[in-house]
Amino acid sequence: MDSTTFKIIAWNIHGGAGAQCKRRVRELVRTYKPSIFSVVETHCHFDRVSSFWHSLGYELIRESSAIGHYGGIWVLIPHVRDFEVHVVELYDQAVSVAIRHKGRSWVCSLIYTSPNLSKRLDLWAYLSRFRLRHSDPWLVLGDFNEIYTPLEVRTSLGKGWKMGIGLLPREAYVEVLARVYSDHTPIIVRCTVDSGDRATQPFRFQAAWATHPSFTQLVRDTWSKPPPSLTGKLKNIHDAATVFNKNVFGCINRWKKRVEHRLQGVQKELDYSSSESLCRFERALRKEYDDILFQEELLWYQKSRENWVQFGDRNTKFFHMQTIVRRKRNKIHGLL
The missing domain is CATH 3.60.10.10 (Endonuclease/exonuclease/phosphatase)
Known part of the structure; x- marks a missing residue:
């Protein structure tokens, strides 16, 4: 805290x-x-x-x-x-x-x-x-x-x-x-305004990308392109995933806040005028927000580098702490 x-x-x-x-x-x-x-x-x-x-x-x-x-x-x-x-x-x-x-x-x-x-x-x-x-x-x-x-x-x-x-x-x-x-x-x-700033994390393949509806097709299309060597194809996937993360998937925190702000805006409109299209849009935003929370859970589970599948949602704090402990352990504090 x-x-x-x-x-x-x-x-x-x-x-x-x-x-x-x-x-x-x-x-x-x-x-x-x-x-x-x-x-x-x-x-x-x-x-x-x-x-x-x-x-x-x-x-x-x-x-x-x-x-x-x-x-x-x-x-x-x-x-x-x-x-x-x-x-x-x-x-x-x-x-x-x-x-x-x-x-x-x-x-x-x-x-x-x-x-x-x-x-x-x-x-x-x-x-x-x-x-x-x-x-x-x-x-x-x-x-x-x-x-x-x-x-x-x-x-x-x-x-x-x-x-x-x-x-x-x-x-x-x-x-x-x-x-x-x-x-x-x-x-x-x-009492105070949170800065909300977080240090930029190094790039890694994220399992949460697989939950995005366009990522599977992206991998198929990229894999079918030359060169024929395995190393070349993996390099293409790496480059395509980098662009995908930046332009499509984006920072999940910013994406989450954007959906939340849109949801608040729609709910304010519904406060004063009810329409079926707005209600459908609100339901779609709620579903999208819930999907984002699931993707965020995947990110934390993957960062923990633990066998998380068997534990379920009761261990989210455990996986978060495992991530922090691992990062501290891997940090170089000095050279002799």
């Missing part, structure tokens, strides 16, 4: 045990490295997915259990962290934690409100009493199952997401992420 930032992701996950859900969670953790990850409307008990979260380097500090397919709040933090956090109050619709980071303290309440009106009123009464008991700055974040205007019934900003109330530090801001798996949008609160 970046020690200069503090990030909280809150998401109505609409079921926390599915394969697509895990893929999106893995991507959110890998991209944003949240200090706190709040998951609501879980549809299951945490025991069912504890090994998955452990593989991501996260542990549960408190759970408000789901009742069948209703409710459920998980509050998760990294195994390795540079902040202090502890639960101060537990309510059936809220988990509140006290946070101390870089000399600053505040309280955060993670919310999932019942669709039942009387229970929602109970929550607001509880929050009013909570405020009287705590004097630190207070952030409230989650799914309130409330709408401000009728338009929000079908918008990405509707879905009951409300946040606010006295947030520190001053640099903090809120970003609404793309809606990919769940019909709710994840929200991230963070």
Whole structure:
């Protein structure tokens, strides 16, 4: 976790045990490295997915259990962290934690409100009493199952997401992420802007290329060209794959961000005008985004140089750590 930032992701996950859900969670953790990850409307008990979260380097500090397919709040933090956090109050619709980071303290309440009106009123009464008991700055974040205007019934900003109330530090801001798996949008609160820069990696043949629909034909066409020698054909494949990676496949992170931005744009259009063509386009973008996440998994598995096929998605963090360890081991620190 970046020690200069503090990030909280809150998401109505609409079921926390599915394969697509895990893929999106893995991507959110890998991209944003949240200090706190709040998951609501879980549809299951945490025991069912504890090994998955452990593989991501996260542990549960408190759970408000789901009742069948209703409710459920998980509050998760990294195994390795540079902040202090502890639960101060537990309510059936809220988990509140006290946070101390870089000399600053505040309280955060993670919310999932019942669709039942009387229970929602109970929550607001509880929050009013909570405020009287705590004097630190207070952030409230989650799914309130409330709408401000009728338009929000079908918008990405509707879905009951409300946040606010006295947030520190001053640099903090809120970003609404793309809606990919769940019909709710994840929200991230963070203190600083991530640079997002990464060192350029040396070229290698990537197994993820084989998932692109045009790569197989590219290999066939290139292989059929002269010279007839095996060395010459392999050189042609190398050169063609280099051009393919640069002009077609591209940097998977940039490709992923481009699709996510397009998805956000389409969803904003759908907030104000619904059409069958836009709905089809949104479904196609969701499918493309999910394919990109699968390709990214292949990249990490290949970089780990482990027999990854037998292990499955529970070991993504393991393969990532294997990659880092191997690179450190292979690095030359000095010559005698």
